[in-house]
Amino acid sequence: MIRAGVFGATGYTGFELVSLLEQHPEVEIVFVASQSYAGRSLREMYVGGSDLPLIAPGDAPLDATDVVFLCLPHAAAAQTAVAALNAGNKVIDLSADFRLKDVAVYEKWYGIPHPAPELLPEAIYGLTEFARESLQSTRLVANPGCYTTTCLLALQPLMAAQVAINGDVVIDAKSGVSGAGRKPKTNTLFVEVANNFSPYSIGRSHRHLPEMEQVISWWHQTPPQLIFSPHLLPVPRGILANIYVPLAGTVDQAALRALYEDVYADEPFVRVLPAGELATLAHVVHTNRCVMSLTFAGNMLIITSATDNLVKGAAGQALQNMNVMFGCEETVGLVR
Numbered sequence: 371m372i373r374a375g376v377f378g379a380t381g382y383t384g385f386e387l388v389s390l391l392e393q394h395p396e397v398e399i400v401f402v403a404s405q406s407y408a409g410r411s412l413r414e415m416y417v418g419g420s421d422l423p424l425i426a427p428g429d430a431p432l433d434a435t436d437v438v439f440l441c442l443p444h445a446a447a448a449q450t451a452v453a454a455l456n457a458g459n460k461v462i463d464l465s466a467d468f469r470l471k472d473v474a475v476y477e478k479w480y481g482i483p484h485p486a487p488e489l490l491p492e493a494i495y496g497l498t499e500f501a502r503e504s505l506q507s508t509r510l511v512a513n514p515g516c517y518t519t520t521c522l523l524a525l526q527p528l529m530a531a532q533v534a535i536n537g538d539v540v541i542d543a544k545s546g547v548s549g550a551g552r553k554p555k556t557n558t559l560f561v562e563v564a565n566n567f568s569p570y571s572i573g574r575s576h577r578h579l580p581e582m583e584q585v586i587s588w589w590h591q592t593p594p595q596l597i598f599s600p601h602l603l604p605v606p607r608g609i610l611a612n613i614y615v616p617l618a619g620t621v622d623q624a625a626l627r628a629l630y631e632d633v634y635a636d637e638p639f640v641r642v643l644p645a646g647e648l649a650t651l652a653h654v655v656h657t658n659r660c661v662m663s664l665t666f667a668g669n670m671l672i673i674t675s676a677t678d679n680l681v682k683g684a685a686g687q688a689l690q691n692m693n694v695m696f697g698c699e700e701t702v703g704l705v706r
Contacts, residue, residue: 371398372696373434375459377427377450378441380404380415382548383464387439387685388412392420394689394703396696400435403427432457437695439688440464448485451510455489460509460695462688468493468512469581479577495585496691497522498700499637505694513691514585516683517543517578517600520609522585523640523660524675527633529589533626534618536669539594541582543611544603546651549679563604572599607680608651613673623666630664638701639682639690649676658686658704681705 374391378384379402391397399422402412408426412419427450432438438454440447440463447465454461470476473487484490494504496511497519505511514522521541528535544567550558557568571577579598586593594615603610627645634640643649643663653661654676665672677683686704693700 372396372692372698373398373400373436374692375399375401375403375430375432375435375438376441377403377430377438377447378405379412379422379424380407381441381552382680383684384439384441385412385416385419386680387441387464387688388420388422390681390685390689390703396698396702401425401430403430432459435459437462437692439692441685444480445482445485448489451489452486455509460511462496462511462513462691462695463493464513464684464688466515466577466581468510469495469514469518470584472584475580475584479580496687497585498687498690498694499523499634499640500526501691502694505691506697508695511688511691511695513684513688515578515581516549516609516677516679517545517576517598517611518581518585519683519687520611520660520675520677520679521582521598521613523677524611524613524662524673525586525615526589527630528615528626528671529586529593530633531629532591535594535615536618537594537616538597539616540597540599540614541611542599542601542614543609544601545609545679546603546605546607548607549609549683550602557602563602566604567601569599569601573597576600605651607678608655608676609679609683610649610651610674610676613675615671615673617669617671621666621669621671626671627664630662638706639704649674651676654678654682656681656705658682658690659706 404424437460448467493510493512494508630642649661649663660677662675
């Protein structure tokens with residue numbers, strides 16, 4: 371059995387992860403920790419939660435676990451990662467602390483000194499479909515962000531094939547309210563969200579932007595600039611992104627479709643829809659799937675990509691990464 375611990379178990383992502391781990395046949399949950407709700411149980415925090423007791427993070431028995439998951443805010447996650455690694459654990463961090471390889475970029479976007487810059491070189495960026503070999507030998511995984519996962523899976527075939535792009539790539543994305551976290555904020559209250567649809571951090575101001583541009587620069591020799599415009603969608607969960615890619619030269623629609631189908635032909639959690647069918651949230655919510663569709667308008671390729679922000683965009687991908695790290699069947703414990 372894989373002995374697991376979860377920090378930040380009472381946030382939406384943490385609770386989703388605990389629920390997945392409880393159903394995993396090869397996992398024993400050793401502890402779930404919460405700074406704010408220690409001494410209570412998950413059942414008290416969530417309808418349908420289990421009787422698992424919540425302990426204070428400082429009481430976590432790190433000598434009794436094989437892997438810990440960090441569902442914590444940035445900075446706090448890195449500090450906890452150091453302690454967990456020093457105790458001999460593998461660490462899967464769902465915060466942003468180890469996603470950006472450049473310390474200066476992290477400090478610019480997050481406004482604080484990096485708590486553990488010495489760990490950045492060894493952290494593996496855990497976009498599972500393109501990190502399997504590295505995941506098998508690492509002890510530290512930076513789990514990608516939800517918007518980022520949705521968009522990078524959609525862009526990877528183009529980028530890796532060095533397809534010529536003529537201008538900026540525009541990402542018009544929408545996320546369910548759970549993407550904003552469980553901490554109460556005025557703009558995510560029911561009365562503010564219901565019957566509303568609102569953009570935020572549009573253009574080049576969202577923290578996921580440097581993460582996306584970093585990764586596409588690993589794949590493409592001359593990566594395009596991204597314009598990223600996220601929106602708050604009045605639904606509990608799910609992300610849908612329309613990604614507008616201006617292609618250079620003559621567009622061979624059949625070849626591009628074949629490229630995507632070939633890249634993802636054997637992927638258990640990624641599906642490219644047939645021509646004429648569009649990806650929707652209904653394809654993906656409560657699953658670990660990424661479903662995408664391709665549409666052409668002249669030289670513009672429009673990729674519609676959908677995921678569940680709490681599953682493939684966070685907890686599900688973390689579990690998928692754990693499966694690879696520990697040699698389990700990759701799909702165990704996850705809905706395809």
